[in-house]
Amino acid sequence: MEKKTFTISVYSENNVGLLNRISGIFLKRHINIESLNVSESEIENVFRFVIVVHTTENWVKRIVGQLEKQIDVIRAFYHVDKETIYQESAIFKISSDLFFDEGQIETIIKDSNSSIVSVSRDFFVIAKTGRRSEIQELYDELQPFGIMQFVRSGRISVSKPQMKISSLLQEFQTITH
Template sequence: MEKKRFTISVFTEDVVGLLNRVSIIFTRRKINVESITASESEIKGIHRYTIVVSETKDQIKKVVGQLEKQVEIVKAVFHSDDEIVYQEIALFKVKTGVLASGGQAEKIVRSHNARVLSVETEFTILEKTGHKEETQQLFDELEPFGILEFVRSGRVAITKPMKTLSSIVNDLEELVKKN
């Protein structure tokens, strides 16, 4: 079976040390995490980890099963890229003079629809949202002009299927009542 990129959403209680236990599950299976983000979810008290990995579907199913065995994990699900809408954000710090001259660097920034967040005497901070490939392309094109600093977030994603976390939690509560 060939490896494919998957996004795993892990819905958890807000517990100290849980992220460490989650990462150990990937480490033990020798799965490299490409990106991870953590945030609050739409339900108060429930947090969401969005984890991106490249692995076989069978291996991902095993990992998700193991994640769900953790007491503080409410639900873990995985999706392929075509089942989600996702973005990343990248911030670039470049010398202000490079952009102020109105030359090629400015044209590159405009062609990528990057936003200017801050203009200082010595540097300008740019923001680009998009898929990793898009933010990487802007990086590659700006690199010859000198990038002073660069940072890219992990993936944030929402599923296309109309299954909300609230409905998943309700389904789980119904299952518990039946047993």
């Protein structure tokens, strides 16, 4: 079976130790987590883990089944990239000298639909939101000028197909209140 990129969404209560148990499920199967983001979901007191893996559909089905066996997990889903709308964010810290001495930097920022979010005497910070490939392209363009610091977020995503999780989560919220 062919390996593909899958986005796994895990809806859960926010309890200590769950992240450890979730990562253990991947560790036991020797599957690397390529991206991880955890945040509140659209339902109060319910959190959403967005996990990106590169594996086969057989393995992702097994993983989702194991995730749903965790006590704190309400529901887990997986999607391929064409079934989701997703973004990542990154920030780049660059020496301020370059902004004034290298006119090309300004063009790179404009052409990449990035923005300058902070400027100081010693450095400026560029923010970029987009697909991983777009962020990588900006990284590759800035690299020759010297990047002082760089950080990229995990994937955030929403599914294109309607997920039945909303009604399930509303029921969960009613039960917990």
